[in-house]
Amino acid sequence: MSIQIHLVGPLGTNITIEVQEEREIFPTLRKYGKSGWSSGDLPAGGVSLPLAMADIFDWSLIGARPYTNADGEQAVMYRGQSYKRRELEEVDTKKLKLPKIVKYSRGARPTDLPHLKEGEDGGVQYITLISFRGGGKVLDAYVDAAKAAGTAG
Amino acid sequence: MSIQIHLVGPLGTNITIEVQEEREIFPTLRKYGKSGWSSGDLPAGGVSLPLAMADIFDWSLIGARPYTNADGEQAVMYRGQSYKRRELEEVDTKKLKLPKIVKYSRGARPTDLPHLKEGEDGGVQYITLISFRGGGKVLDAYVDAAKAAGTAG
Amino acid sequence: MSIQIHLVGPLGTNITIEVQEEREIFPTLRKYGKSGWSSGDLPAGGVSLPLAMADIFDWSLIGARPYTNADGEQAVMYRGQSYKRRELEEVDTKKLKLPKIVKYSRGARPTDLPHLKEGEDGGVQYITLISFRGGGKVLDAYVDAAKAAGTAG
């Protein structure tokens, strides 16, 4: 058996890495992800993961790198763009019920593909990378073991 | 002989799996499909299959997962989006003849590609994943054996 | 030497088949084409072949299947869509000279990519799959041997 993993580098370089076993897929994504290589595109509108993963998701799986910006805000760098962490608290009133959401997003740029931009026409537009919401169960394969240990500690 | 199957994972990851024989294609799609991996894109406007397959189609072939939502409705989860089952009953009047259709669709999102959206401009817009209609014969390769047994029982 | 043929299946599945010799390319396209697999996209606006091939083109090469519809019209099924045969007779007047054309086309759907649609804005729009026109010589590699024998007989 042979498995090929298709990757894009920070300069746009397209390569394909061959591994011999299925269990090598995730470690390979992690290894290259630490140098900013990523595989494929996240779904338009951003990927959605369970809220319980907001602090333990392994960003290296998508070639992203978490950091704290100059204003002390949490952010991730993904394909040369910075996405800020935003927390939308639960709303539970008679009129409106919204779950807690942790999302990473950034302001839209003129060179973003039009369909990726969210927000009102003429108003502020943004791009969502990832949303953590809902009670789904934690996907162990996506967890950063070091962070999970820290969270549990 | 060697056959490669190109797959996209839940985080957008692009991989290629090699199998040795043609008869391994469908089992491989099923195996990876159960973890949310899918191969290629369904045709724009959704794929069309015979009505007789509406209850026995094997969703794992396209990386989708059927479930019942909180309102008790049947739905499938496909690439992070939920598509609801809708049944359009046969219409057979003098004015209008429409066959019975079972379709899985969802409301359009701002980040969907424009040409995939159906419905009137300014009105409700939706995306169709799959339609079951017409008297075509059941394609055995696409059938979920367990469900087919259940249906027959 | 090794040659890979890239194919798309009826559910959008992307696979790559390896063959050892160049002369296996067309038989492989035919074999998979009979089950609805096709390779790549026809050029936008449809492919153009010599008029002499209109009745002997081997549709399996592009994963299409000729059939006669409920109204007795000739049509081909290609990637889940039906294209009807239309014959445009030769026009040879002082004002206008048009060659005979046999084309397979269908009405445009909302989910077709905009640039593929032909016809006036606001008027009827259609998609052309293939046009047979002009005196070019028959390409033997594209011929359905059984049909060619029948035509000759």
Next chain:
Amino acid sequence: MSIQIHLVGPLGTNITIEVQEEREIFPTLRKYGKSGWSSGDLPAGGVSLPLAMADIFDWSLIGARPYTNADGEQAVMYRGQSYKRRELEEVDTKKLKLPKIVKYSRGARPTDLPHLKEGEDGGVQYITLISFRGGGKVLDAYVDAAKAAGTAG
């Protein structure tokens, strides 16, 4: 070492040819190009080559075929479309300086991708395949040896 060359055929067929050495790339492009296979897409707006190559460029490298049309004009057939040779003579006046250009272009069709069309909105629009201009040096790898011999003779 192994090198794969990705090709598209006249019916849109996608194949990959494996060769063992770098020096086989161009002969392989030429061999398949003679049957109308081409690799990848020319840059939008057309590729630009030195003027000195206008009569010796090897069209088979891009799967194109030069011919003389019914009106005696020079043209090339590329992916089912005909591009005519146009010569823009040098302009060297006080007001305007333009170098000599030999270009192959065709009128735009409704099914061309919008961004490939040049010319004013509402006016005549066209698609450029290739422009020969400027004093750059001849790239030997792109030359048709037979034509170069004829030109020199």
Next chain:
Amino acid sequence: MSIQIHLVGPLGTNITIEVQEEREIFPTLRKYGKSGWSSGDLPAGGVSLPLAMADIFDWSLIGARPYTNADGEQAVMYRGQSYKRRELEEVDTKKLKLPKIVKYSRGARPTDLPHLKEGEDGGVQYITLISFRGGGKVLDAYVDAAKAAGTAG
């Protein structure tokens, strides 16, 4: 282990080169880049690198070639288009703070994809290839050793 590098040539040719070790990726990009082959697309809006790399970036990694144009300006040729070096000096007033930026850009052409164009609608529009800005650390893998030696000397 085997690694494939996907490249696009000056005529649009698509090839894949196989190397045996990860440390061969960058030398292979450099080797082919010197003949104008490049891998994948730079991010829309251009890639961003640290300011300290403005004079030592190895352009061959992206198949680009630096040169001095007829007006004595520094430029790079990338995929048949010329991008000029522009230096935006630091602005540090009460009203406005902007870091020093060195960028390579060119005027937009009608055949550029719409979302790649920057600048106001109706005004001057341009395409950015690369920006050097900020205090990030030099990425040794991207450095042109000869230039770095010259800069240090």
